[in-house]
Amino acid sequence: MMTSGMNRHQARASSGFTITELIVATTISGIVLASMVGTFLTFAVGARSVGAYTDMSKDSRIVLENFARDMRAAEDVLQASSSTLEVVFPDTSFYGGSRVTYDYDKDAKVFFRIEVDSSGSEVSNELLLEGVEQFTFSYYDPLGDKLSASTESILLSVKSVQIDAEMQRNISRSEATDYIISARFMMRNRPVTE
Structure with missing residues (x-):
């Protein structure tokens, strides 16, 4: 009779989990789940950064x-200044003598383009870039020498223009930064005097 009672107790004990086994299993599951969530969040932030x-x-x-x-x-x-450039197009059937102003607004951190026709009416006002932390126009004479934006004769001497800019986008707790350093753009239609 004793043996059947012990067998019944042993059978009952082996058919279920003890509280210790449940706690250990729950803890291990929690650790695995937490590491999976952390990895997923890291990949998600990385994907947003690449985007x-x-x-x-x-x-x-x-x-x-x-x-x-x-x-x-x-x-x-x-x-022509370090943040603003205004140019005139030829008076042809395609360009019609319109003026274009490229301007960087340091406070709003935006770079935009405004086109005005020969009569002074605004044709377009486009926001080109947002999140521009730093921006500079650099000007060069026909020989490739850099001109100071404060030079009085800059309007007469400039033959090419270069853009240097830094853009940033906030992504969660980090920032994505892109630097723009353009080539010098030659103003082919512009005669210059030195």
Whole structure:
């Protein structure tokens, strides 16, 4: 009779889990789950960061292509500073003598383009880049010498323009940064005097 009672107790004990086994299993499951969630979040932030870099690169490439087109077509420079450039296009059937101003707003951290036709009416006002932390136009004479933006004769001497900029996008607790250093864009239609 004793043996059947012990067998019944042993059978009952082996058919379930003890509280210690449940605590250990729960702890291990929690550790595995926490590491999986941490890994997933790391990959998610990384993917967002790559997306931000891709967007900034695409945006800057489009801006530089359009800027290069405008600089090649520009006939004259009306304003040239480290943050603003205003050029005039030839008075042809395609350009119609319009003026284009590229301007960097340091407070809003944006770079935009405004086009005005020959009568002074605004044709377009485009926001080109956002999150621009730093921006500078650099000007060069026909010989490739850098001109100071404060030089009085800069409007007469500038033949090529370069853009240097730094863009940032915030992603969760980190920032993605893209640097734009453009080539010098030659103003082919512009005669210069030195």
